[in-house]
Amino acid sequence: MSIEPDHRLTRRRLLRQGALGSAFLAAGPLLGSAPARAAVARPSAAITKGGTLKFARSVAPTQLDPANSIIAGDVYTLDKIFEPLFITSPAGELTPWLAESYTQSSDHLTWTFNLRPGVKFSDGTALSASDVVFSLKREAANVDGPLGFLDSAIKSVKASGTSRVVITLAEPWAPFLSDISVFANAIIPANFGGRSEKAFFAKPVGTGPFVLDSFTPDSNLALLPNPHYWQPGKPYLGGVQFNYVADDNQRVLQIQSGAADIIDSVPPANVAALKGVSGITVELFPAWEVDLLVFNEALPYFADRHVRRAITHAINREALVAATSFGTAKPGGSFFPPSLQYYDPNTPVLNYSLSSAKAELAQSKYPHGFATKLLISGGVEKWSEFAQIIQQSLAPLNIKVTIESLDHAAFESTFQAYNYDMFIDYAINDISDPDEMASFEVDYKGSGVKSYWSSYNNPAAISLVHQAQKEFDSAKRADLYAQIQTIVAGDAPYVPLDYPPYIYATGAKVHGFAVNPGGAYRLENVWLS
Amino acid sequence: MVIGVAAATFLLLHAIPGDPARQVLGLHASAAAIAALRHRWGLDSSLASQFGRYIGDVVTLKLGDSYVYGLPVTTIIAQRIGETAGLVAIATVIAVAITLPLAAIAASHRDRAADHAVRGVSVIGLGMPSFWLGIVLIEVFAVHLRLLPVGGSGSGLLGHLEALLLPSLTAALAIVPLLVRSLRVGMLDVLGADFVAAERANGLGELRVLVWHVARNALIPTLTLLGLNIAFLIGSTVIVENVFALNGLGSLLVSSISSRDFPMVQAITLVLAVSVVAINLATDLAAARLDPRIRLR
Numbered sequence: 001m002s003i004e005p006d007h008r009l010t011r012r013r014l015l016r017q018g019a020l021g022s023a024f025l026a027a028g029p030l031l032g033s034a035p036a037r038a039a040v041a042r043p044s045a046a047i048t049k050g051g052t053l054k055f056a057r058s059v060a061p062t063q064l065d066p067a068n069s070i071i072a073g074d075v076y077t078l079d080k081i082f083e084p085l086f087i088t089s090p091a092g093e094l095t096p097w098l099a100e101s102y103t104q105s106s107d108h109l110t111w112t113f114n115l116r117p118g119v120k121f122s123d124g125t126a127l128s129a130s131d132v133v134f135s136l137k138r139e140a141a142n143v144d145g146p147l148g149f150l151d152s153a154i155k156s157v158k159a160s161g162t163s164r165v166v167i168t169l170a171e172p173w174a175p176f177l178s179d180i181s182v183f184a185n186a187i188i189p190a191n192f193g194g195r196s197e198k199a200f201f202a203k204p205v206g207t208g209p210f211v212l213d214s215f216t217p218d219s220n221l222a223l224l225p226n227p228h229y230w231q232p233g234k235p236y237l238g239g240v241q242f243n244y245v246a247d248d249n250q251r252v253l254q255i256q257s258g259a260a261d262i263i264d265s266v267p268p269a270n271v272a273a274l275k276g277v278s279g280i281t282v283e284l285f286p287a288w289e290v291d292l293l294v295f296n297e298a299l300p301y302f303a304d305r306h307v308r309r310a311i312t313h314a315i316n317r318e319a320l321v322a323a324t325s326f327g328t329a330k331p332g333g334s335f336f337p338p339s340l341q342y343y344d345p346n347t348p349v350l351n352y353s354l355s356s357a358k359a360e361l362a363q364s365k366y367p368h369g370f371a372t373k374l375l376i377s378g379g380v381e382k383w384s385e386f387a388q389i390i391q392q393s394l395a396p397l398n399i400k401v402t403i404e405s406l407d408h409a410a411f412e413s414t415f416q417a418y419n420y421d422m423f424i425d426y427a428i429n430d431i432s433d434p435d436e437m438a439s440f441e442v443d444y445k446g447s448g449v450k451s452y453w454s455s456y457n458n459p460a461a462i463s464l465v466h467q468a469q470k471e472f473d474s475a476k477r478a479d480l481y482a483q484i485q486t487i488v489a490g491d492a493p494y495v496p497l498d499y500p501p502y503i504y505a506t507g508a509k510v511h512g513f514a515v516n517p518g519g520a521y522r523l524e525n526v527w528l529s
Numbered sequence: 530m531v532i533g534v535a536a537a538t539f540l541l542l543h544a545i546p547g548d549p550a551r552q553v554l555g556l557h558a559s560a561a562a563i564a565a566l567r568h569r570w571g572l573d574s575s576l577a578s579q580f581g582r583y584i585g586d587v588v589t590l591k592l593g594d595s596y597v598y599g600l601p602v603t604t605i606i607a608q609r610i611g612e613t614a615g616l617v618a619i620a621t622v623i624a625v626a627i628t629l630p631l632a633a634i635a636a637s638h639r640d641r642a643a644d645h646a647v648r649g650v651s652v653i654g655l656g657m658p659s660f661w662l663g664i665v666l667i668e669v670f671a672v673h674l675r676l677l678p679v680g681g682s683g684s685g686l687l688g689h690l691e692a693l694l695l696p697s698l699t700a701a702l703a704i705v706p707l708l709v710r711s712l713r714v715g716m717l718d719v720l721g722a723d724f725v726a727a728e729r730a731n732g733l734g735e736l737r738v739l740v741w742h743v744a745r746n747a748l749i750p751t752l753t754l755l756g757l758n759i760a761f762l763i764g765s766t767v768i769v770e771n772v773f774a775l776n777g778l779g780s781l782l783v784s785s786i787s788s789r790d791f792p793m794v795q796a797i798t799l800v801l802a803v804s805v806v807a808i809n810l811a812t813d814l815a816a817a818r819l820d821p822r823i824r825l826r
Contacts (some may be wrong), residue, residue, distance in 0.1 A: 056774075060784070062597050070554070144562030146554055217598045217605050218784055219682075219776035243681060245774040246784065249664055253679040254774070257672050409547025409789050416551065 051528035052239040053510070056251045056260035060244035061221050064212070065201045066186045067139055070146035072519070075183050077242060079520055080223055081122075082186035082206035085113055085132070086177055087522070088432045090285070090514035092339060094177055098127065098187055098207060099165075108172035108472055115163045120228040121189055122211045129159035134190035136167070136180075147184040147430065149448075172470045174477065178433035183520070209235040209524035219244055229524070236512075236527035255280060255505045261528065262510055266503040268326040268382075279508035284328055284501040285515040286339035288429035288437070291332065293374075293390060293495040296420055297455040301372060306364035308492040312350040313357035315393045321498045324385045328503060332496030334485045335427075335441060339499075339517040340434050342481035347489050354396060361397050369398025375415060375423040378405035386424055386497060415453050424497070427452060430518060438465045438484055441494070456493030534802040535587050538795050539580055549596050549789035570596060570791075587799065593792035597785070602796040606778065610800065612682060613777035615689070616769065617762050619697035620704075624762075625755070627705050632712035632747075633739055639717060647713070651706035659765055663699040663772035670695060680774035696773040700765050704758040711754045715747030722746075749820050756812030760805040 059073035066082055069075050085099035096102075099113040119127040140151040153173035158166045169176065179185070187207060192200035204212055207230065210223035223240040243260070245251045248267045254260035256277060266274060266282060275282050293315070295302035302308060317331035330338070334347040350356070361367055374390060376383040384405065391401040401422075406414060415423045429437045440447045443465050444457040451457065461484055468480040502515050512525040550566040567573045571582065586593065592602045635647040671679040683692030719725060720743055728738050766779035774780075778797050785793035 063599065144554075144565065216608060216776070217595075217600065218781050219609075243774070244776075245680065246780065247771050247774060250667075250680045250772060250774045253664075253667050253672060254681070257675070257679045259679050259681060407545070407547070408787060409552055410545055412551060413546045413548050 047236055047511070047527050048529055049233075049236050049527065050238040051509075052241055053237050053523065053526060053528060054241050054243065054259065054261045056243050056245040056254045056263045058244075058246060058248075058251065058265040060218050060246075061215065061242070062217065063201065064204055064215075065197075066184050066188070067142045067145045067148075069183065073244070076520060077221060078186070078204075079183050079208070080210040080240070080523055081204055081208045081212060082183070082188060083208050084181050084183065084186045086181035088178075088181055088516045088518055088520065090516045092286075092288075092341070092432055092517045094181055094432055097181075098132070102177075108174075109169050111167045111169070111176065112160070113165045113167070115165065116230065117163065119207050119230040121193075121205050121207055122226040122228055123189075123193065123205045124228050125189065125193070127187065127207055128162045128190070129165045130162070130190045132165045132187055133157050133159050135187045136165075136185060138188075139185050142184075145184065147182055150179040150182055150184065150431070150436075153179070172472070174469055174472055175431065175433035175435040178431040178435075182431050209522075210240060213239065231524060235524040237523065240523060252505075255507060258507060261507045262513060263505050264502075266505050268324075268328045268503065271326055271328055271503060274505050280505055281508075281510075282503065282505045283513075283515075284503055286337075286517050287500065287502050287519065288337055288340050288517045289426055290335060290337045290428075290499055291386070291424065291426045291497040292335070292452070293386075293422060293424050293497055294415075294452060294454050295422055295493060296418065296453075297457075297493065298418060299421060301366055301370055302421070304364045304366065305491060306360045307366060309350055309490075310357045310360035310364065310397060311394060311399070312492045312495045313353050313360060314397055315390060315495055315497070316352040317495075317497060318352070320386065320389050323389065324382055325498065325500065329498040329500045332498045333489075335488050335494065335496050336434055336437065336481070336485055337429075337499045340429055340437065341432060342434050342478050344478075344482040344485045347482070347485040349489050350492060357397060369400070371400040371402070373402045373404050373421040375404045375406065375411065375420045377408045377411040377425070379407065383424055390424075416449070418450070418453060418455070420453075423453075426500070428519075432518070434481060435465075435469055438468065438481065442484060442488060451493065454493045456491065458487060458491055461487045461491075530806060531799065531802050532584070532587070535584065535795065535799055536580075538798040539583050542789070542791055542794055543576060543579070547789045549791060552788045553596060583795070587795075592796040592799070595785075595793045596790045597788050597793070602793050605781070605793070606796060606800060609776055609778050609781055612693075612775055613763070613766050613770070613779060615693050616697055616700065616766055616775065616777060617759060619690075619693050620700040620762050621755070621759055623697055623701040624705050624708060624758075627701065628708040628712055628751075629744065631705075631709045632716060633744065635709065635713045636716035636720060636743075636747075637735070637739055644713075647709060651709050654702060654706040657702070659699055659703050659768050660772050662702060663696070663769060666695050666699055667773075680772075682774075682776055692773075692775070696769045696775055699772070700762050700769045703765055704761060707758060708751060708755060712744075712747055712751040715750050716743050719743045719746045745819065749816050752812050752816050752819065756809045759808045759812075763801055763804060763808075 059071065061073040061077040062071065063074060064078045064081065066078055069078060083098055085097060086094050087097045089095045098116055098119060100116040102111060102113045104111045115127060115129060115132065121127065136154070136157045139145070139148065140154045140157065142148040153169045153171060153176060154167060155170040156168045160166050189205055193205055209226055209229050211226050213222040213224045215221045221242045225235050225237065229235065245254060248265070251260065251263040252266065252270050252274065255263045271282050274280055295308050297303050321329045321331045333349040334344060336343040338345070374387050376387050387403045391403060394401055414420055427437065427441060441452045442456065442461050444451050444462060464480050464484045468477050471477045471480060502519055504515065506513055509528045511527050511529060513521065515521045548563070549570070550563045554562055554566060571579060594600060595602050595605060598605060631647050635644045638644045667679050670677045677695050678692050681692060683689045725738060725743060728742060766777055767782055770777045770779040771783060778800065782794065782797045785797065
């Protein structure tokens with residue numbers, strides 16, 4: 001799960017906006033069987049090259065150092081310039097990228113990566129194993145960085161010749177390939193190509209399809225094609241212009257008027273109308289994201305499992321999604337979203353039932369209800385709609401809910417100080433492996449944040465999370481994660497409210513645009529007719 | 530006054546919850562990483578010592594670096610101030626251009642249909658919020674008629690001016706009703722004055738009386754009001770820039786508050802406060818020029 005603020009959007013924010021109440025299209029039980037989201041496909045003749053893609057985004061880049069990045073504006077800009085050894089495809093699958101292949105030792109401790117031949121940085125120098133060693137060591141040492149924790153299993157990184165890299169792990173770590181594919185582990189030239197760190201990131205050099213042309217803080221950023229890109233003939237675009245457009249209406253108007261070729265975070269309320277505009281395509285991409293109602297188990301009411309179960313039963317998630325997402329989101333069940341690997345569709349979810357809710361509450365220490373507060377981030381219509389629906393849903397249980405709405409930064413500081421009764425926020429997975437979400441939401445100590453600030457602490461579930469981290473057999477991992485999802489569904493430390501998708505709108509000229517479930521979109525396949 | 534604004538901004542920013550270090554480092558950040566960043570920014574010292582240092586910096590014009598961009602705030606503000614200045618300047622011109630004829634028509638047709646129409650429209654105008662009016666103007670002029678861009682800053686001088694037209698009109702329309710009413714009342718006062726009757730008796734044409742003598746005299750209170758309203762215009766850029774995706778100081782202020790970029794918020798507030806003071810001074814000086822009775826002592 002990553003992080004964020006209001007306009008200084010982090011990835012989480014992007015998700016939130018993209019997903020203001022949204023949904024999931026086609027759900028496959030396991031990642032492998034999840035239908036790949038086809039790129040925006042229009043009947044077309046041959047690919048044409050050139051033209052500048054005008055992309056209006058709700059997020060703005062602030063800087064381009066992968067080691068310092070977590071906000072959406074940074075992450076989804078620098079990934080056009082720098083590339084990691086593996087990437088996650090739009091279908092959510094790990095795909096060899098700068099590494100062409102890899103092998104691992106039978107004890108899972110030594111991983112050898114063979115670099116793709118013929119890869120060059122945008123200044124024309126060839127990619128070498130020393131660049132990979134430098135980049136991965138830099139991120140692994142970046143323990144205080146936003147995603148430094150992902151590399152904690154790495155013990156050493158060594159070059160073997162110029163085209164092979166050997167990584168030794170401190171312990172077997174099943175999510176390792178997913179961790180290596182995160183943008184923070186992107187490859188930069190060794191020693192910043194001989195420049196200072198600051199000078200390098202002001203005019204960065206990477207292996208990605210694009211190079212930085214110009215950057216105006218909090219406003220716009222322009223990219224040009226990398227003439228040395230390793231995929232022949234790509235990128236097709238002659239340039240990319242990212243414009244920061246914070247206002248939802250303004251973005252929608254820009255796509256309607258042709259001022260923008262692509263917009264992100266289409267408000268769900270506008271989806272139907274935009275679909276009716278000829279030449280505009282609205283695309284919903286499944287996301288590794290789930291909106292949660294979180295209980296503070298440090299409080300006596302919510303330490304009572306029956307209370308949490310009663311509240312879960314009392315919330316009609318189908319109706320909530322129908323009322324708020326305009327048909328874009330899917331109602332919540334498991335705390336894993338359906339797009340995530342090892343999601344179990346057979347998780348025994350506590351379904352909506354007022355009689356079950358009343359029966360659970362009757363068994364609790366608070367059979368006659370109580371008064372509590374619900375904290376939300378203000379200014380986002382979706383959260384206030386959710387809060388009101390939850391408030392009304394709990395009234396029949398005589399649980400009186402007061403809604404507290406704070407500006408985003410204040411909201412985050414408040415729940416992160418454990419100073420809340422209940423709060424609503426979204427949780428996302430940054431990598432293709434579900435370990436991140438499982439650890440962050442279930443591992444009381446390992447998460448560093450008491451299981452997503454809920455203080456949920458179930459030793460049986462935590463032990464399963466640890467086992468899954470060291471299990472390399474995918475059938476066994478699927479079973480472990482199914483058990484975790486079952487335990488969490490029964491304990492109800494939080495209510496998974498819905499699974500929102502990423503919503504983008506593209507103009508008639510745009511071809512080949514696709515977003516992966518982590519929210520990243522690669523642009524080397526995009527072309528304009 | 531500027532120091533007062535600086536102090537108020539500082540205290541309000543530090544009073545609201547929300548940690549800039551957390552905003553930059555994200556959800557996974559360790560407590561140690563957050564503490565280290567807070568120390569680098571001096572946020573771990575006492576509020577009083579931070580305040581003392583800040584006021585010292587303001588007096589010596591050391592505005593610092595943005596937490597989010599790591600660049601001097603003055604550099605970033607310099608990139609954006611032109612947009613906001615252009616917006617306010619064009620809005621002022623538009624506001625005056627609309628106000629003068631409307632007020633003249635209303636005043637010269639006192640209590641007749643034209644007067645009621647102008648006053649009625651003014652009241653309606655007063656009730657229209659900028660964010661809504663902006664969207665309506667975009668729908669009409671940009672989406673349907675396709676005469677002007679829907680938003681963004683445009684490129685080249687002409688593109689820039691074109692892009693500022695709708696936002697300026699939106700901002701101007703917010704203050705026109707007040708200006709029209711003020712100038713109308715001012716003109717009515719002057720129209721009743723003896724010297725106007727004398728001029729009419731001397732055979733001067735009605736249009737000449739109205740434009741040359743009445744408007745000039747009625748302009749003085751309106752000018753003062755205009756000065757105050759330009760301050761309001763500067764404030765309204767926060768909304769208008771957002772609606773039209775303009776990259777000026779107003780939109781930068783909003784995003785900086787969201788990310789708790791303290792140095793940026795403080796610097797922008799200072800720039801806006803200084804502008805307001807400067808504009809009020811300028812309108813007072815202009816009033817003195819128009820009216821020999823007002824003289825600086």
